[in-house]
Amino acid sequence: MRHDIEFKTEDGTTLRGWHYVPGGDGPKFPTVVMSHGFSAVKEMYLDHYAEALAGVGVASVVYDNRNLGASDGLPRQEVDPLQQIRDYRDAITYAETLPQTDAERIGVFGSSYSGGHVLVVAALDRRVKCVASQVPLISGHRNARRLVRADQFAGLRALFDQDRRARLRGEPPMTMPIISEDPAGPAALPTADSWSFMSATHLLRAPSWKNEITLRSVEMFGEYEPGAHIAYISPTPLLMIVALQDHLTVADEALAAYERALEPKKLVLLKGGHFDAYVQDFHIAGTAVSDWFRQHLVTAG
Template structure:
């Protein structure tokens, strides 16, 4: 069962999403899994499949929401849409937890967070600093923005990007609209936020059947480079952590995720999936991925 919901953030932005409950829900309050998507993605881009799967397999509710400035969610006063600032999105996760705790159908002391790709990094931070979180599921996460940026951007393109960041700051200070870049481009040599062929295939397919827009602000890319979501990964414990890593991930590189996982403390679980970054969302590995996540939730949240 799915209903449309909305809630307010601490800075009075309205975020909108879905609330899932099991079809044959027991009468008592249930644990809740908070879910949001990654870089520029919308909740319609496979999160409904994950939430439906979890609620059909477990006595669990799911709160799925669009990040601010994307999809059905609003953005802040004088803030542009299509802008991704990690600190804001992390704070919004905590506000989503607060909203879930106000619901009579949620067990207030059993709330977990789920994130994928960019938000897979967010939940590492949230799980460490928001002690209300009882379990963390981090899927194909971005763990180190600086290292990730320099894997994706050719060294000879970096000076051009630095000039772009500088000119955008000056333009915005002068009252001009924020600069924009495409999220993906068919030509990986042209400027884009995610310059990999599999990123183009995934997002362009969704662009044809959803409200997803192929643009983000230039400031979003600068914020990505400075973001270090795994800084507190060793502080998540004793909250349980499941990290799902794709074996051949070139967007959020496999080795960076494994290095971060090695710094996490117990209890922790690692699930390595075959394939690349986007194989975690659908296709032949979706069932295997969900099965492991359900097992983790059953052990640490729904037991």
């Protein structure tokens, strides 16, 4: 069963999303908190993961990140990873208040950018009893160096500086497209599969998604290092799902980070690329996620 929800963060921003509650016996269920990746909104297949969890007796709180989709927040279309981490923790606090939530059995799930967020959240917040991180960003600096050609990096840095000076003068943040059909065109996610997946999903099921992001979001991406926290997650059980052909949040960085994680942990490998986990490989990824939370939140509870 799915209900629309909204809740306020500590700074008063309203975030909106869905609360999924399993059928059957209750009244309290283990609950997983989840939000989406860089610029993405909840309609971009997070409902499939929440439904899979409900099928194994796990509730979920699913929400749009601030400044995006149905959630409030300014400036619109800005992605601040550290603020999103704080919002994850506020969402956990909100989940604790729901009468259907067993507050002793809370987990977090994230994918792509939020796959990095949940590594940080699980390392810092011991209310989290289980974590699943799918195709995660590990190092913003190293990943950016893989996505942006070396001869273009100085020009991008100059744009960051220009934007910073303009904001100090009171001008609105500069923006850029998230995806581009032209591989050489300016885009925050400059890969062909980013264009294919996000443009198609926007038309099919996510009309609130916008192909725009603040330039400052891209600068913050390059400063973000969620993989630095991975060794501190233990003893919280960690599931990592890595797509071997992922060249957006590159697979070798995720695999190296997994080796730095301590037990208990589990690695699931997908043969495809970054976005395949949501659709064509969902039967693998979704089953792995639901089995992991069932094992550590339902059976172990």
